[in-house]
Amino acid sequence: MRITSIEVKHAALPLNPPFKASWDPNPRTSFAATVVYVHTDEGITGIGSGDLMTGFAGHEHLFIGQDPFAVERHAQIIENIDFHYGRCWPLDLALWDLMGKATGQPVYKLLGAREDKILAYASTGELVSPEERAERALMLREQGFRAMKIRFHHENPRDDIRVVEAVRKAVGDTMDIMVDANQGWKMPWDVARTWDVKAAYQVARELEKLDVFWLEEPLPHDDFQGMEQLRAMTGIRIAGGEMNRRLHDFRELSARGALDVYQPDAALSGGITKGKKIADLVQGSGAWFSPHTWTNGVGLLANLHLAAAVSLCPYLEFPYDPPAWSLERRDFLMKQPVRVDADGYLRLSERPGLGFELDQEKLAHYTFSQEAAGQQA
Known part of the structure; x- marks a missing residue:
């Protein structure tokens, strides 16, 4: 061929x-x-x-x-x-x-087929009021999700923390909550200051009280030393790496013990081929591999196949924040959107290739x- x-x-x-x-x-x-x-x-x-x-x-x-x-x-x-x-x-x-x-x-079988399913966490994308986010969290729970991610980006992080407080109060201990601080990279126009280690620690300390599952991208993606320091200062899991584009970045991060969760997106950084290498590297040191998936349904499927084949992390990101970010929008090029079942799992089929x-x-x-x-x- x-x-x-x-x-x-x-x-x-x-x-x-x-x-x-x-x-x-x-x-x-x-x-x-x-x-x-x-x-x-x-x-x-x-x-x-x-x-x-x-x-x-x-x-x-x-x-x-x-x-x-x-x-x-x-x-x-x-x-x-x-x-x-x-x-x-x-x-x-x-x-x-x-x-x-x-x-x-199916691709996940070519890669190793550790599992044929993985729990999804609903990855939200909008800044909304604490009341609105809590209401949406309850809706996600009714749909079977056992975890969700809340994005930060208010000018004052205290306003972001209030959103987490409202969600935790609404769902109790029935859902895991992740937080994405969005400090890892910037849009082209953005010249605002990002958090330093002390600012990130202050936020992490408050999120620990709310039993947050992980804090994602609390520092710039190239601040390896800062992430190492932050991880040593707090008991909350630190996640990142979605936009790091070189294998040596992950080798250095892993050697430093800088992250608990590594998130390179196969559709954006390294493909499936490099992604498997990164997963083997970081998981060999006791960390988790749980790729970022915020592209479209095809990119989500590629990361799902990779994660199901090799990941030890219990969750995979599922971009979903209805009504603003629906399955129909995310997967508009596909005949059938990627869905989560009633138990909150993303399940892989026997269809060959990526299966879409x-x-x-x-x-x-x-x-x-x-x-x-x-x-x-």
Whole structure:
């Protein structure tokens, strides 16, 4: 089997009403998704999605004529492209989808199949009042979720803590609560100060009292020493690493014991190929691997296959904050959205590859030009 061509399409779903992401004061009026197809001479096509594939144009020839199963070679080239031009990890996802289809196996079985299910935590995205967040938490519990994540981004962290207090009061001990401080990286326009170790510790101390399961990204993603210090200062689990893009970052973080939970997203940072290496590295030192999944349903599935195959963490992120962030919005390119069952689990099927089918009508309707894709980033 040989790769004959690689095709990249860009689509964007208009959002009305807009999605008011906690990390961006500019309401999102559209949701962009990139789809990459890897075609072969045997008529099998692998499909991936997640990041915008910026920087890939002009590099297709590096893969044409190659064996799609040579994923270590391909991952190295994608990493080279990442270094020079931009992230193209959805291509790695497409290669794994292709290998699964070619062998008739779901990807998680190719990776090790530790489990065929994993508990989901509902990952919320909006800043809302304490009362509204508590009401939404109860709704999530009724739908079967056993855990949820609350995002911080108020100017005063005390206002964020009040939201956690309201949710804990509403759900009692029936749900685990994670908190995302959103201090790990910045939007292009953001020049505000991020937390330092002392500020993060003050927040962590209050969250410990509320039995928060983990505190995510309380410091910049490259402040390895600060995360090491913070983890030693508090009893709460410290999570991060979703946007760290190099294996040596994780090697250094792990050597320092800087994190309890490592979260590289296969669709954004390293693909499935590098993600498994990171999982093996950090879990060998006693930490958890629980990838970030906030792209779309295809990216979520890729991380689900990876986590089910290798993760020791009891939970996987499930982006979901209705009505603002619904399954229909997140998974608009798919015929069937990824769902959680009544017991709160994400369950993997026996379908080969990543196990999804694109909605070709919607894809055709919402496709736009590659030049416009850069404006959607």
